[in-house]
Amino acid sequence: xxxxxxxxxxxxxxxxxxxxxxxxxxxxxxxxxxxxxxxxxxxxxxxxxxxxxxxxxxxxxxxxxxxxxxxxxxxxxxxxxxxxxxxxxxxxxxxxxxxxxxxxxxxxxxxxxxxxxxxxxxxxxxxxxxxxxxxxxxxxxxxxxxxxxxxxxxxxxxxxxxxxxxxxxxxxxxxxxxxxxxxxxxxxxxxxxxxxxxxxxxxxxxxxxxxxxxxxxxxxxxx
Amino acid sequence: xxxxxxxxxxxxxxxxxxxxxxxxxxxxxxxxxxxxxxxxxxxxxxxxxxxxxxxxxxxxxxxxxxxxxxxxxxxxxxxxxxxxxxxxxxxxxxxxxxxxxxxxxxxxxxxxxxxxxxxxxxxxxxxxxxxxxxxxxxxxxxxxxxxxxxxxxxxxxxxxxxxxxxxxxxxxxxxxxxxxxxxxxxxxxxxxxxxxxxxxxxxxxxxxxxxxxxxxxxxxxxxxxxxxxxxxxxxxxxxxxxxxxxxxxxxxxxxxxxxxxxxxxxxxxxxxxxxxxxxxxxxxxxxxxxxxxxxxx
Ligand code: SF4
Numbered sequence: 371x372x373x374x375x376x377x378x379x380x381x382x383x384x385x386x387x388x389x390x391x392x393x394x395x396x397x398x399x400x401x402x403x404x405x406x407x408x409x410x411x412x413x414x415x416x417x418x419x420x421x422x423x424x425x426x427x428x429x430x431x432x433x434x435x436x437x438x439x440x441x442x443x444x445x446x447x448x449x450x451x452x453x454x455x456x457x458x459x460x461x462x463x464x465x466x467x468x469x470x471x472x473x474x475x476x477x478x479x480x481x482x483x484x485x486x487x488x489x490x491x492x493x494x495x496x497x498x499x500x501x502x503x504x505x506x507x508x509x510x511x512x513x514x515x516x517x518x519x520x521x522x523x524x525x526x527x528x529x530x531x532x533x534x535x536x537x538x539x540x541x542x543x544x545x546x547x548x549x550x551x552x553x554x555x556x557x558x559x560x561x562x563x564x565x566x567x568x569x570x571x572x573x574x575x576x577x578x579x580x581x582x583x584x585x586x587x588x589x590x591x592x593x
Numbered sequence: 594x595x596x597x598x599x600x601x602x603x604x605x606x607x608x609x610x611x612x613x614x615x616x617x618x619x620x621x622x623x624x625x626x627x628x629x630x631x632x633x634x635x636x637x638x639x640x641x642x643x644x645x646x647x648x649x650x651x652x653x654x655x656x657x658x659x660x661x662x663x664x665x666x667x668x669x670x671x672x673x674x675x676x677x678x679x680x681x682x683x684x685x686x687x688x689x690x691x692x693x694x695x696x697x698x699x700x701x702x703x704x705x706x707x708x709x710x711x712x713x714x715x716x717x718x719x720x721x722x723x724x725x726x727x728x729x730x731x732x733x734x735x736x737x738x739x740x741x742x743x744x745x746x747x748x749x750x751x752x753x754x755x756x757x758x759x760x761x762x763x764x765x766x767x768x769x770x771x772x773x774x775x776x777x778x779x780x781x782x783x784x785x786x787x788x789x790x791x792x793x794x795x796x797x798x799x800x801x802x803x804x805x806x807x808x809x810x811x812x813x814x815x816x817x818x819x820x821x822x823x824x825x826x827x828x829x830x831x832x833x834x835x836x837x838x839x840x841x842x843x844x845x846x847x848x849x850x851x852x853x854x855x856x857x858x859x860x861x862x863x864x865x866x867x868x869x870x871x872x873x874x875x876x877x878x879x880x881x882x883x884x885x886x887x888x889x890x
Contacts, residue, residue: 377622378636380709380746380755380772381717381739384643387699388658388811390711391758425809427886428660430702450702496756497710 383498383593384445391476392422392429395494397449398591400438402502402514403480403490405588407439413483414439415464421475422494423467432465435478443592444498477503498593508559509550514591516545516563524581525551525558532579533560540572557583594624600748600789600843607785614785615737618744637736637743640706644695644718647705651694658700660882663812667693684727688827692719692820700812709746709755709768712811715819716769717742720826721776730780741779742772745792753851757804758863760854762818767799767850770822774829783834793839795829796846801853803861805868808879814869 385394404410416435418426426432430450437452438444440459448455456463476494481487491504502512505520512518523529530549537544543565551558568587577585595606595617607617622633652671657664670693674686695715699705705714721742725735746755749768757765774791783791799822807813839846860867869875 375747375750376625377618377633377740377743377747378640380750381637381743382640382706382708384640384704384706385711386702387705387711387714388702390707393702394707394711421809428658428808428810428812428882430659433702445704447702447704496754496758498707 378593379497385498386430386434386445386447386449389429390498391494391496392425392431393434393449394444394498395476395496395500396422396426396429396431396434396478397438397442397444398498398500398514399478399492399494399502400435400480401441401443401591402438402500402512402588403482403492404439404441406490406502406505406512406520406586407482407484407488408586409484410440410459411461411482411484413462413464415466415481417466417468417479417481419468419470419473419475419477419479422478423469426467435480436463439480439482505559507552508557509548510559510561511546511548512561512588514588514593516565517567517590518588519560519562519564519568519576520584520586520588521560521562521576521582522584523558523560523579524583525554525556526581529558529579529581530560533562533576536572536575536579537562537564540569542566542568542572595621597621597744597748598751600847603744603748604785604789613737613779614744614788615740615779618740618747634736634740637739638732641721641732641735641739643704643706644708645722647698647703647714648691648694648718648722650703651696651698652690654697654701656701658810658812659702660808660810660812662807662810662878663700663816664697666816667697684723685824687723687726688719688823689820690719691723692716692823693816695719696816696819700816708742709750709772710757710765712757712815713765713769713819713822716766716823716826717773717776719819719823720773721780724777724780724827728780734780738776738779741788742776745772745775749796749847752847753854756863757806760851761802761857761862762804763796763799763802763850764854765804766815766818766822767796767802769819770799770826771795771829773823773826774833777827777830778833781830781834783830787833787836789843790838791829791833793841793843793846794832794837795826796843796850797839797841798829799825800846800850801857803857803868804863805861805870806863806865807870807875808882809863809865809870813875813878
């Protein structure tokens, strides 16, 4: 679900240039990926596709993605020095470039390694709008317009109920919800966009549900 | 809630309430964002200040872009103006300078305000800031002007995606120029009708502008185009203030732009497969950059 357009979509946002899709969009994809990973990675590998691959160097797409993963936001002037910043934090980074017409023109696969490993795919949709479409192979639709709850858990009956019941206890309204799974009875995922924000205590309760492997609260992006 | 779907509706609503367009817009915005008009204006002020920061930083730099194609034109203009040879007024010089200063900040990965996009980010700020200096317009008036610009862009965007990849450069620099023209009429306290006429005249004359960036980068022709279209906005505002009206109403112009955008070949919508991008020189530049970057520099 798209949020209503506002004045600040037209006389804003404040971003690092030169391209809203190839620079600001890249920063946002990296930033969301970094939050989903949940820690500063020791290693990160980016595979840029199509237009991202072709014009990425001239638009600073590489610096944007890396800076974003390291937690720099879309208006941070240090994005330009993202490579230096990564070296300072001892983060190894690598870029690959590929052409694949089955993929969105501005898409990237991000492989992150730290105390665990994760694969995240994102696309830049234009005008600085982005979407995280996959986490570890599960389909998601995270665009930073809402506080979003990301869950990966054991696929068994009652999980959706347990999660939504807890949200209900906190009187939180669900804007959208997406579920996916690999195979019956194995692992499954949920992405839930919330109106308002998620209190810390709720996250603790959610994490206590038996069978929840991964839980993240991805806060709404500053726009 | 008031709907801001068409210009006709907004003009009528403003007339009924006896308000300026920016007032209607800021109230509508406060409603959507569930906040106060003061908060909306504060946020606009933050963006206005970011625009001024970009101008200020840009005026001091001649750092080139990552491709090395652009980045030192503002410095060249400053040099020229030192020689004292003036075509028009000092204000005209300022509009050009501020425009180059802003767009060059953009290409060197500096902080800018997308207005409506990054590639067209210099048109509205250069006109509002330079012309406000000339007219001695205070910050309140500048905020009114920026909101007016935003209203134009917002309503156009209801019908037309503001993206070169969807509708060509008419929807980026073209719309920015119309936004700037409207803002300028607000600075000079023109009527609501004059504001919309300025935007209409500007849009009408930029229709069909293609997006054909060399090597796919937001540099050629984008950098110089911002300066040209900033000056162009002033023409739109001046005509409207003189009571010269667009024969075709603005809502119909936007419909026509949308149609033109759809008819425009995809090769001319940011894909760099035609136009300037595929000129002999354009292709040579693209080729040289691929080699440079593959070599890892
Ligand atoms: S030519 Fe294309 S990339 Fe350049 S400003 Fe216009 S729309 Fe943007």
